[in-house]
Amino acid sequence: MARSDLLRHIQLLPNGVKSEERPKSVILMLGDGMGYSTITLARYEKALRQSKLAGDLNLNVDSFPFSGSIRTFSADNIVTDSAASATAYLTGCKANNGCVGVDPNVTRDPDSYDPRYNAPDSIHSLAKSAGFLTGLVTNQPITHASPAPLYAHTHSREFEYSKDSDPLINKHGVNCMDIASQFVNKSHLFDLVIGGGRGHFLPTRLDKEGLRGDNRNLLQEWLDKCAIRNESCALYESPTELLAQREQVFKKERILGIPCI
Template identity: 35%
Template sequence: MKSISISLFGLAILLTLSSTNAISEKDKAPANKQEILPSFWERLARERIQRTNTYYLKPTKPAKNVILFLGDGMGAPTISAGRFFKAEMEGRIGAANPMMDFEDWPFHTLCRTYDLHTEVTDSASSATAYLGGTKTTTGILGLTGDVKPKDCRVYKEEEKIDSVLKAAIRAGKGTGLVTTSRITHASPAGAFAHIAFRDWECDTDVAHDCGTKGNVPKDIARQLLEDNPDINVIIGGGSSMFYPTEANGQRSDGRYVADEWLQHMQSLGRNAKLVNDSHEFMKTNFTGVDYLLGLLAPSHMPYDADRDPHEASIANMTRVAIEILSRQPNGFFLFVEGARIDHAHHENLGK
């Protein structure tokens, strides 16, 4: 696995991106060979950071904690629409549009989102870029551009792209993932998964394209819980990816992957908790919990406009994550995604 180093700044970063469905092979332009290498993107990033550092005073010490907020699909038009809606809710129509809180931050930027083969990236290749620092092919998570989409095999270590979350773990920091999508969906999976197709979220998905015989890739759900036992907080939807069909899940292998995670955590003597219901989550006291797996919906979490007030919101989930991670003596890295903005755009839902 290509290793990356991280320098943690005293900033919470808001990223925006747009997504698109995967396109056919014939529509893809060939990737520049040097751009396939993670070292190319790391060199480019270091050069730009060094140049930017000449413009501003450097911080006297690195930040202890970093939170990366992602509004999936939240481009400039969506922010403008949000301002209009906020003004209407506050009875301020015709007055100056109220600004979003993050618009008062001291630094802002816009960035291009494209991958090795398309001008408009999808959530998988873009997550690999902003969480792993390397561009890859549409639909692929945590693998270099040498790997082809839907490549049904076990991947080599040199084909895997490291992530900021894994770098934070190596630095001795606590880590967490919060999302309103399935926790195995493309954006959060960019922090931990190495797989040639974003939709291979459980073994049933892998079998559909690769069969069940031979060295087929490990699905995203198993990668999350089996290969990344040191992530402290995992909260989102997608419980069906971790349970078999007999337990209202989608797995064909009969495995209760989430329950196996809890048993493994307990065998290590860790204070771990598994929560499988949004209402239960809201009632739970997380004092003393160091490892949390919250699978709060079978698929994606409900839109906030449709959410039962007794169900968890993204604010509730983030608050719990920070509560748990704040106990980490060396600080933490937390990824928080508002995933359903993008879904609403796809469904042409304006609110």
């Protein structure tokens, strides 16, 4: 097995590490809580189902030509959470548990956040600045702590939507926007987004599934922003609608699929 792996790597890089070929695209797969122990457990589970030893088989991830690792520990706790670990993974900056897309100086107190100093760039924003098409696909709400560091900066992962009619203004005069509002404000940075959390974007008065207390319809605001930029866009609010028009989806400049609550 070691010999075959070595030969495969030699074929991938015939000129050694001096190869000038670059990948056309990059896909970052973020499995919430998916460390080496989780992958090992999956390997043992697969082996058990096939009545084999774990060392005798591989997962698909084991066949990847290259691998790397990143330490995603929390800045303030032995046990990290999704917000801090995803912030480390997607921005390269450690954060305190419960904080999204900010540096360790931000705590769960909204007054601790100042976007002039505490908002590191995400790998997504850097990719967009470099001219790449970018997207986000998740089986969680778009506003969940795991994907949110791609675009949001907030003192609390629970602040996925606004429950109040009045904005939260901190001592720096900063409007601490909820995560869903931040997503819409940065919608121009995403070419494709598919995920859950539809209720976080809709007001309670408009939809029985709406959760927002500020009467804002963020899905309509997303459409309005696309129109202002003269972009062709598509909004899909149900799995049936998304599947029925799947052949037309990628003809649009901006796509938002949010078929789940």
